[in-house]
Amino acid sequence: MSTLVTVLRLPRGPDPNGRGFDPNSTRFVALCPTTISASTETWTDSVEVGEEQRARSALRESFLRTLIAMTNKQVQFHMYERVEVEAKFGASDIDVLNFQVSELQTPIGVQKEALLRAKHRKMLLMTVYDADDPPIELPTDD
Amino acid sequence: MAMRQTPLTCSGHTRPVVDLAFSGITPYGYFLISACKDGKPMLRQGDTGDWIGTFLGHKGAVWGATLNNEATKAATAAADFTAKVWDAVTGDEVLTLAHKHIVKSVNFTQDSSCLLTGGNDKIIRIYDLNKPEAEPQEITGHTSAIKKALWCNNDTQILSAADDKTVRLWDRNSTEVVKQLSFDMSVSSMEYIPDGEVLVITYGKTIAFYNALSLDMIKTVDAPASIHSASLHPDKDFFVAGGDDFKLYKFDYGTKEELESYKGHFGPVHCVRFSPDGELYASGSEDGTLRLWQTAVGKTYGLWKCVLPGEFSCVCAFPNHFQSLEFTTGGLQVVETAQG
Numbered sequence: 261m262s263t264l265v266t267v268l269r270l271p272r273g274p275d276p277n278g279r280g281f282d283p284n285s286t287r288f289v290a291l292c293p294t295t296i297s298a299s300t301e302t303w304t305d306s307v308e309v310g311e312e313q314r315a316r317s318a319l320r321e322s323f324l325r326t327l328i329a330m331t332n333k334q335v336q337f338h339m340y341e342r343v344e345v346e347a348k349f350g351a352s353d354i355d356v357l358n359f360q361v362s363e364l365q366t367p368i369g370v371q372k373e374a375l376l377r378a379k380h381r382k383m384l385l386m387t388v389y390d391a392d393d394p395p396i397e398l399p400t401d402d
Numbered sequence: 403m404a405m406r407q408t409p410l411t412c413s414g415h416t417r418p419v420v421d422l423a424f425s426g427i428t429p430y431g432y433f434l435i436s437a438c439k440d441g442k443p444m445l446r447q448g449d450t451g452d453w454i455g456t457f458l459g460h461k462g463a464v465w466g467a468t469l470n471n472e473a474t475k476a477a478t479a480a481a482d483f484t485a486k487v488w489d490a491v492t493g494d495e496v497l498t499l500a501h502k503h504i505v506k507s508v509n510f511t512q513d514s515s516c517l518l519t520g521g522n523d524k525i526i527r528i529y530d531l532n533k534p535e536a537e538p539q540e541i542t543g544h545t546s547a548i549k550k551a552l553w554c555n556n557d558t559q560i561l562s563a564a565d566d567k568t569v570r571l572w573d574r575n576s577t578e579v580v581k582q583l584s585f586d587m588s589v590s591s592m593e594y595i596p597d598g599e600v601l602v603i604t605y606g607k608t609i610a611f612y613n614a615l616s617l618d619m620i621k622t623v624d625a626p627a628s629i630h631s632a633s634l635h636p637d638k639d640f641f642v643a644g645g646d647d648f649k650l651y652k653f654d655y656g657t658k659e660e661l662e663s664y665k666g667h668f669g670p671v672h673c674v675r676f677s678p679d680g681e682l683y684a685s686g687s688e689d690g691t692l693r694l695w696q697t698a699v700g701k702t703y704g705l706w707k708c709v710l711p712g713e714f715s716c717v718c719a720f721p722n723h724f725q726s727l728e729f730t731t732g733g734l735q736v737v738e739t740a741q742g
Contacts, residue, residue, distance in 0.1 A: 262404040265700050266707045271451030274414040274444065280455025281445075281493035287430040291474065291491045340535060 327352050335361070337376060347374065405700030409666045412451040412692040416440045419686030420672045421466050424448055425473035425490075427678050433490070434677075434684055435476055436692055437467035443478050445469075445490060448677055449704040451684075451694050455493040459486060465521075466507045466550075470514040477517055479505035485519045487531065497534050501527075507550045511557040518560060520548035526562055526572070541577045543570065550592045554599070554614050561601065561614065563589040569603060571617055581617040590645075591631040591673070598638060604629045609643050609653075623658045625651055631673045635697065636680040642695075644671025644685050650695060666693055 274280065282288060335349040337359075347361035357378055364371040417439035425433040425448070432448035443464045445454045462481030469476050469490060476488040481504045487497040503523035510517055517529045519538075526541035526548060546565035554561050559580065560572040569583040569592065585605050593602040599614040609632040611620040627647035634641045634655065644650045648669060652662040669688030676683045681703050685693050694704070702708040 262406040263709070264406045265408040265696065266709050267408055267410060268705045268707055271410050271412045271446070271694070271705065272453055273412070274453045274456060279458050279493055280453060281491070282454075283492075285454075288491055290430075 347376075407662075407664050407695060407699045408706065409664065409693040409695050410451050410705055411666075412436075412446060412453070412694065413690075414444055414453055414456075415442070415690045415692075417463070417690055418669070418672060418688040419690060419692055420463075422673045422675055422684055422686045422692065423468045424675055424677050424684070425469040426471035428471075428473050430473075432678050433469055433473040434692075435467045435469050435478075435490075436686055437464040437478060438690070439463040440690075441480065441482075443467045443476070445476065445493075446692070448684075449682070451692065451705070457486075457488050457493060457495070459495045459498075460484070462504075465504065468508050468510060470510040471512065472514070475510065475514055477508035477510060479508045479519060479521060481505075485517070485529075487517065497531070499527075499529055499534075499538075504547075506548060507552075509552050511553050513557075516557070518551050518553055520551035520562055520564075522547040524548060524564070526551050526560060528560075528574070539577065541572055543572075543579055544568070549589065552592065552594045554594050554596070554601075556596075561592065561594060563592045563603070569601075569617070571614075583612070583617055590629065593631075593633055593675070595634055595636075595638075597636070600634060600638070602632050602634050602641070604632045604643065604645075607645075609641065611655075621658065623653055625653075625660075626663075630671060631675075633674050633676045633683060635676050636678065640697065642674050642676065642683050644674045644687075646670050648687070650674065650683075650685055650693075664695065666695075667691070 330349045333349055334346060336344055336346045338344055345364060345366055347364040350360035350362055352359050359376045359378060361374050361376060362372065364374040415438040419436050419438050421437035423435050434446045434448045436444050441460045441462055441464055443457045446452060447454060457476060457478060460478060460480040460482055464478050464480045466479035473490050476490040477485060479485050483501050483503060485499045485501065485505045485508050486495055488494065489496050501521060501523060503521055505519055505521035507520040508517060515531055517531055519527045524544045524547060527538040529538045530536055544562065544564040544566055548562055548564045551560060551562040558574055560574055561569065563569045565588050567585045567588055569589055570579050571581040573580050587605050589603050589605045591604045594614055601612040601614040603610045603612065607625050607628055608622050609625060609629055610622040612618065613620060625643055627645050629643045629645035632641055632643035638655055640652055641655050642650055642652050648665065648667045648671065650664045650671060651660060653660050667687040667689050671685050671687050673686040674683055681697055682694050683697065696706055700708055
């Protein structure tokens, strides 16, 4: 007579409510650290977190003000493969994945309205200028 | 007392499981990815089968899935004409690579810098993942849909199997064919073992072993039924195979003797692979499940527990025939049984 091998439990199945990849798992915490240590379950120094939060808020505000200041300004996009296009900057979407522009000057003609994708780009440089001010280079938060 | 194999069933998929792959051994264990016709490939902890996450994004059946050695990246091939690269830690989609037809196979290089794809458009493509916008290198030659394309020989060569009944070895740089094998029927699966340069090919009822560098045949073994997939143990002492009759077969690689056969799946077995440590093998089936099987039946490993003689006092089977109640010195346990 043969005996069945004992199992401690059955394998855990999928969570019907989510796609998984638990951000609190050891592997996730180790391989995807965030600078906001409060978002993990590791011990935190509340003073350190507070200072970090303040710095991040200041940077976010500065970035948003920059985007507002760029509205309707003439902008030059430096993209991959040494492509450079000029357009009038309109707006960015909330995740800074797309930029809405007008009068986009392309090698094959002028596009009245266009959406430029920032996704999958390591870095995107935009030179903002108008007639009276010298150009300044602004790195995007990509 | 002889021990009977208790496979662990991993549920979750709702359609046939057509491909599966293990990662290498990482500091967090090893992992398993499964490709399913439901379009939702899943990542699982390799030694327990515990679900970790589902990669959401494909709009069609997923025909191929793979992990890089570190299990930090995943790649999938689908009927929506795309191959996708994923972050295997967060589950996020990283890249979508558009193709002109169903994609069947994906494979990372050892350093994860390049991805090989192959599918129904008969073209093998090499993508540089550091320059995803660049056009892929293309290798043409196959006259039918490509089933599998794998890096070999330290990523300097490529092995491909297609419905044109050939297996071809290509040089990566010249994109020329180095060697070719022709068969009387389509190859159903292919596995490449870098350590020892062994190629495992299945066709009809045959499991064939070749030298991956020279494509010289080492040996062939015939199974009792049509085989869809086979896998060689890392120590090259056993191999396992599964196919049309729903069973898993275990053979001695040296003597070619059939050692065991296990029932359990409720449909044809489409894919089977040994784990990187050789302690278990996973099978995917038309029945929509993955099952994990012990290489050494009765050994304590993962969710399996070795129970020594004398620890049992009684075993009672439930009327459903799928579970049994075991009274042991350690307490009561409900155990899921293998069928047959």
